Amino acid sequence: MRLQTIKLIYLKEILDLMRDRRTIISMLVFPLLLMPMIFLGLNYFLIRSINRAKDKQFSIALKQETGLEGMTQSLEQAGFKVRPSENPRRAVENKETELGVDVSGETNSPAIRIYADQSQLEVNVAGGRIETALNQLKEARIKNELQRAGVSERILTPFTVEKVNTAPPQKMSGMFIGAFIGYMFVMFMLMGAMYPAIDMTAGEKERRTMEMLLSSPAGRGEIVLGKILVAITASFMTSVLAIISFRVSSLLGMKANRSGQPPQLMMELPLDAKTFVLIFVSSIPMAILAATLMIAIATMAKSYKEAQSYVTPLFLVAVIPAMVSLLPGVKLNPGMALIPIVNFSLLIKELILGDWSWTSFTLSVLSNLVYAAIAFTAAVMVFKNERILFRT
Amino acid sequence: MINVSDLTKFYQDKKRGKIVAVDHISFEANNGAIFGLLGPNGAGKTTTLRMLATILQPTEGTANIGGHDINKEAQQVRRKIGFLSGDMGLYHRLTPRELLRFFGRLNGLNGAALNQRIERLFELFDMRHFADSKIDTLSTGMRQKTAISRTIIHDPPILILDEPTSGLDVPTAHVVEGYIRDARVAGKCIVLSTHVMEEAEYLCDRIAVIYQGRIRALGTMDDLRSMTGKNRLREIFIELLGLNETTNNRG
Numbered sequence: 159m160r161l162q163t164i165k166l167i168y169l170k171e172i173l174d175l176m177r178d179r180r181t182i183i184s185m186l187v188f189p190l191l192l193m194p195m196i197f198l199g200l201n202y203f204l205i206r207s208i209n210r211a212k213d214k215q216f217s218i219a220l221k222q223e224t225g226l227e228g229m230t231q232s233l234e235q236a237g238f239k240v241r242p243s244e245n246p247r248r249a250v251e252n253k254e255t256e257l258g259v260d261v262s263g264e265t266n267s268p269a270i271r272i273y274a275d276q277s278q279l280e281v282n283v284a285g286g287r288i289e290t291a292l293n294q295l296k297e298a299r300i301k302n303e304l305q306r307a308g309v310s311e312r313i314l315t316p317f318t319v320e321k322v323n324t325a326p327p328q329k330m331s332g333m334f335i336g337a338f339i340g341y342m343f344v345m346f347m348l349m350g351a352m353y354p355a356i357d358m359t360a361g362e363k364e365r366r367t368m369e370m371l372l373s374s375p376a377g378r379g380e381i382v383l384g385k386i387l388v389a390i391t392a393s394f395m396t397s398v399l400a401i402i403s404f405r406v407s408s409l410l411g412m413k414a415n416r417s418g419q420p421p422q423l424m425m426e427l428p429l430d431a432k433t434f435v436l437i438f439v440s441s442i443p444m445a446i447l448a449a450t451l452m453i454a455i456a457t458m459a460k461s462y463k464e465a466q467s468y469v470t471p472l473f474l475v476a477v478i479p480a481m482v483s484l485l486p487g488v489k490l491n492p493g494m495a496l497i498p499i500v501n502f503s504l505l506i507k508e509l510i511l512g513d514w515s516w517t518s519f520t521l522s523v524l525s526n527l528v529y530a531a532i533a534f535t536a537a538v539m540v541f542k543n544e545r546i547l548f549r550t
Numbered sequence: 551m552i553n554v555s556d557l558t559k560f561y562q563d564k565k566r567g568k569i570v571a572v573d574h575i576s577f578e579a580n581n582g583a584i585f586g587l588l589g590p591n592g593a594g595k596t597t598t599l600r601m602l603a604t605i606l607q608p609t610e611g612t613a614n615i616g617g618h619d620i621n622k623e624a625q626q627v628r629r630k631i632g633f634l635s636g637d638m639g640l641y642h643r644l645t646p647r648e649l650l651r652f653f654g655r656l657n658g659l660n661g662a663a664l665n666q667r668i669e670r671l672f673e674l675f676d677m678r679h680f681a682d683s684k685i686d687t688l689s690t691g692m693r694q695k696t697a698i699s700r701t702i703i704h705d706p707p708i709l710i711l712d713e714p715t716s717g718l719d720v721p722t723a724h725v726v727e728g729y730i731r732d733a734r735v736a737g738k739c740i741v742l743s744t745h746v747m748e749e750a751e752y753l754c755d756r757i758a759v760i761y762q763g764r765i766r767a768l769g770t771m772d773d774l775r776s777m778t779g780k781n782r783l784r785e786i787f788i789e790l791l792g793l794n795e796t797t798n799n800r801g
Contacts, residue, residue, distance in 0.1 A: 366637035
């Protein structure tokens with residue numbers, strides 16, 4: 159293996175890919191534009207719906223089979239437009255009103271039912287507003303009864319409970335974001351490597367440039383290594399850009415939020431230098447694995463289109479283990495550290511949470527290095543197999 | 551010099567079974583001479599040239615190219631050859647200058663020597679006006695000039711050319727043929743495959759007619775004439791492939 163030849167192939171492929179629209183879109187535009195679009199868009203619609211639900215005057219169909227004093231006034235004070243109805247449930251189902259309230263049962267302890275189409279976010283928020291209004295009414299009635307009986311209100315609070323959060327801020331922010339980033343990292347690594355890998359293998363076959371390269375003094379091992387390094391670069395670049403883009407969009411999202419309180423999705427990314435270096439180190443074998451797998455699979459195809467259909471199932475296969483990081487309570491134990499993709503997405507989560515062990519870290523990195531080496535050997539073998547390379 | 555000995559290539563096909571692409575062919579091609587491989591589509595010309603260029607591994611037999619065995623010293627062989635495929639094989643997103651620089655460096659050229667060589671080829675094939683345009687914007691003729699320049703960027707002593715004038719207009723084909731003749735004068739060993747009878751007759755010192763993977767006849771034009779009793783290469787070719795009998799039987 160000559161480094162100079164590998165470098166030449168690497169630089170040529172980078173130049174070639176930088177002029178390919180599909181690669182630019184998947185590698186640069188997609189993570190840089192799509193991430194802010196998803197997060198800012200989601201944030202915008204979420205906040206807009208919640209704010210609208212807070213301010214909007216919803217209509218309520220009210221049936222008082224059992225009279226409840228102050229009910230109508232309480233709901234009107236809470237900003238609802240109350241309409242008497244014989245069947246509140248049907249009124250909601252027929253969309254005559256947005257909500258329905260039914261008071262029935264004994265006069266001493268009536269039962270209240272709230273009807274709402276819970277598939278609608280706004281109506282859900284409004285349902286919460288009704289509950290608050292009714293709780294206030296309930297509290298007022300209890301206080302009245304206690305006063306009438308000459309009992310102090312303090313009987314209602316014999317003791318107080320306070321939950322104290324002992325988790326450091328990094329752990330709190332990382333709880334959601336760590337789980338999500340582990341999954342996202344895997345997806346973007348695969349996505350970043352996909353188009354370059356296809357273009358450099360099946361694309362090269364389709365354009366009939368492969369023969370020229372193979373008849374040059376460059377060895378097949380050197381050619382495939384140069385190409386794999388390009389796919390690794392693309393894989394890394396895409397995931398790093400996605401993280402940067404995620405960070406920027408989270409900051410923008412926080413600024414855009416009127417209340418100043420970031421919603422859960424928009425928490426800050428907790429990254430100190432040590433965590434960053436550890437994430438970087440653990441990403442290397444994962445990027446090699448993603449890139450070499452893509453190269454090996456795409457080399458088997460004879461055209462760009464065929465390669466896409468070969469590579470797409472790889473995403474489906476990778477999604478499931480990558481999603482393990484999204485599951486609450488799953489920890490990276492030595493057994494898990496040996497499962498590719500699962501180990502990486504969990505390790506990223508735990509690194510961001512600041513709750514990791516050197517054993518799991520070392521096991522995950524080493525096992526992924528072994529998988530990457532196997533994938534690399536497979537890619538070289540595929541590339542050296544002329545029946546695959548010249549499949550017609 | 552090229553010395554081909556019992557070169558053979560079999561393929562295994564799931565449906566068709568064993569396919570013999572090239573069947574124990576042997577020939578010699580000398581320095582300062584053009585050796586032509588003539589045959590219909592699927593005769594085994596391209597497979598033969600690909601094996602000589604070490605792109606494909608022979609099933610049996612071997613070839614010695616410039617003193618190196620294609621099975622044992624593939625890399626040394628590739629340093630000595632310039633291979634042009636029928637598809638040109640150009641990176642369409644690069645410019646001719648970038649392409650030549652890349653292949654020049656792969657062949658060990660660098661710095662001033664590489665730049666001088668590139669400029670010389672631009673001059674030789676009148677390429678300056680499109681040297682910095684992307685290849686996908688170039689005409690077929692311009693592309694073929696680029697492909698030929700890429701093949702000879704390292705000035706190899708042996709040229710393996712698969713249908714070098716295929717699809718070219720007459721002026722561009724003339725330029726390419728001119729270069730091949732000049733290369734012969736410069737003492738290079740040239741093996742080319744072609745469909746164009748006139749070209750083979752005009753360029754080649756010796757011709758092998760290949761059909762169904764086997765060499766049916768080999769020699770100079772005069773040798774082929776005396777073998778078949780025909781004068782023109784087209785008639786010789788049809789005679790050697792046995793197509794005359796088919797036509798006569800049908801008639």
